[in-house]
Amino acid sequence: MSEKQLHEDQFYITGLKENNTSVIQAIYKKFVPKVIQHIKNNNGSEAEAQDVVQEVLITIYQQATEKKLQLTCPFDAYFFLLCKRKWLNELKKSSQKEVTFLNENVSKDESLQEMVFQTETFSEKQALFDLMFQQLGEKCKEVLRLSFVTKSMEEVAVKLGVTYAYVRKKKSLCTGQLTQLIRESVHYQSLKNK
Amino acid sequence: MQEEMYFAFEQYLGNEMNLEDRAAFEKKLLEDTYWKESFELYQQTHQFLKTKFSGETAAFKQNLKQIALENQSNKNSSKIVPMYSKWFAVAATVVLFCSIWFFMQSNEPKYVEYNQHEKAYFTARSEGVAILKEAQDAFNTKAYESAVGYFEQIPQANRNEEINLYYAIALLEVNKFEQAETLLQAIKSGNSVYKEKAIWYLGLSKLKQKDYSSCKQLLEVLPESADDYNKAQEILEKL
Numbered sequence: 272m273s274e275k276q277l278h279e280d281q282f283y284i285t286g287l288k289e290n291n292t293s294v295i296q297a298i299y300k301k302f303v304p305k306v307i308q309h310i311k312n313n314n315g316s317e318a319e320a321q322d323v324v325q326e327v328l329i330t331i332y333q334q335a336t337e338k339k340l341q342l343t344c345p346f347d348a349y350f351f352l353l354c355k356r357k358w359l360n361e362l363k364k365s366s367q368k369e370v371t372f373l374n375e376n377v378s379k380d381e382s383l384q385e386m387v388f389q390t391e392t393f394s395e396k397q398a399l400f401d402l403m404f405q406q407l408g409e410k411c412k413e414v415l416r417l418s419f420v421t422k423s424m425e426e427v428a429v430k431l432g433v434t435y436a437y438v439r440k441k442k443s444l445c446t447g448q449l450t451q452l453i454r455e456s457v458h459y460q461s462l463k464n465k
Numbered sequence: 466m467q468e469e470m471y472f473a474f475e476q477y478l479g480n481e482m483n484l485e486d487r488a489a490f491e492k493k494l495l496e497d498t499y500w501k502e503s504f505e506l507y508q509q510t511h512q513f514l515k516t517k518f519s520g521e522t523a524a525f526k527q528n529l530k531q532i533a534l535e536n537q538s539n540k541n542s543s544k545i546v547p548m549y550s551k552w553f554a555v556a557a558t559v560v561l562f563c564s565i566w567f568f569m570q571s572n573e574p575k576y577v578e579y580n581q582h583e584k585a586y587f588t589a590r591s592e593g594v595a596i597l598k599e600a601q602d603a604f605n606t607k608a609y610e611s612a613v614g615y616f617e618q619i620p621q622a623n624r625n626e627e628i629n630l631y632y633a634i635a636l637l638e639v640n641k642f643e644q645a646e647t648l649l650q651a652i653k654s655g656n657s658v659y660k661e662k663a664i665w666y667l668g669l670s671k672l673k674q675k676d677y678s679s680c681k682q683l684l685e686v687l688p689e690s691a692d693d694y695n696k697a698q699e700i701l702e703k704l
Contacts, residue, residue: 290525292532299536321533332525337512400513419518440472446514447471450506 275382280346287328288335298328302347306354315358323361327353330394338393344382352387396462403452411445418442470500474507574703576673579696580638585631597628604631609638626657630666637670646670661691668697677704 286294310320334340417427428438585601600615616632636645652663671680684697
């Protein structure tokens, strides 16, 4: 990735990462209408289209925040293909709706394919992590949530009415337990090597 | 064993290890594949949780929702124009009539457009300081009723033209035109630096009483050198 040249549209990624309202506005003005139109033309409603757009933008935000998301293709194509494929997956999931469009992978642009692949893999991982988090015990969920929401572990200890040493230990244990759940899931095995 | 490993990961990520422990930890990462894999997943999980619960992520989602909504409602309203056009026409008509009314109203200049008085600062050099200070403060805070009350208590002999001018303005504000104008006339016929001010305020007094022709007559004689000359011209133009 790094040897490839960064695309000038990287500022959209940076703008999303920084929650820059004017950049998000620009994305909504320039690129979103096309996506909405496409989804509406393919058995989707306006609301469903809006959901797809928001979910894709959130994924890009998360990827930009957690990894270094470096755009090597135009944002327009990248964003559109992500939304399009996401909608295709939605349609496949709810099989009542007939899939009417084909060849979603016609693009020969390698950078674009690579970018979309990376983001989709990232998104799948996020979904898996989220799912596994839900399977943790209530106590663990609470300790983890508080550890990341609260400024200091001392405060977390006060909130939970336990000692500082205990809460620190518990945080590492719960995170460890979550990694265990993730590691043991079948889906992770297939994702790991991507 | 597992517990210790996770705790070590947490300490390493939290930068809580001393140099020695850190070096040992990093060495272990290189040598022990299981340790290394576990750490990488731990790190990813840690990062995932951090983003999931961060205030920034919540703010981003909120902002996104807002922007999506704005863009949606723009679209909707442009689509539904035909339905609302009737109401739009009604609203536009109302606005039109309001503005016509407004312009008709504002054809005549209003006293309230011109009653930004200079602040009074006369305490320091007068007798009966206390009461004068009260009058001044009341005047400057636009408590004209009380200002008038205080001014009244100052014996005429102790009042100079400056004090009388502000007294007159306060009277004007509380619509005691006769009294105000008597004071202003006196200043006008005198030779103090407040002469022009007195003319201006006589004009404003007439304006407030909607006696436009007297107002005009007064303001027309206001010399170009007066502070309020431009404002006076503005009023004359409108009249």
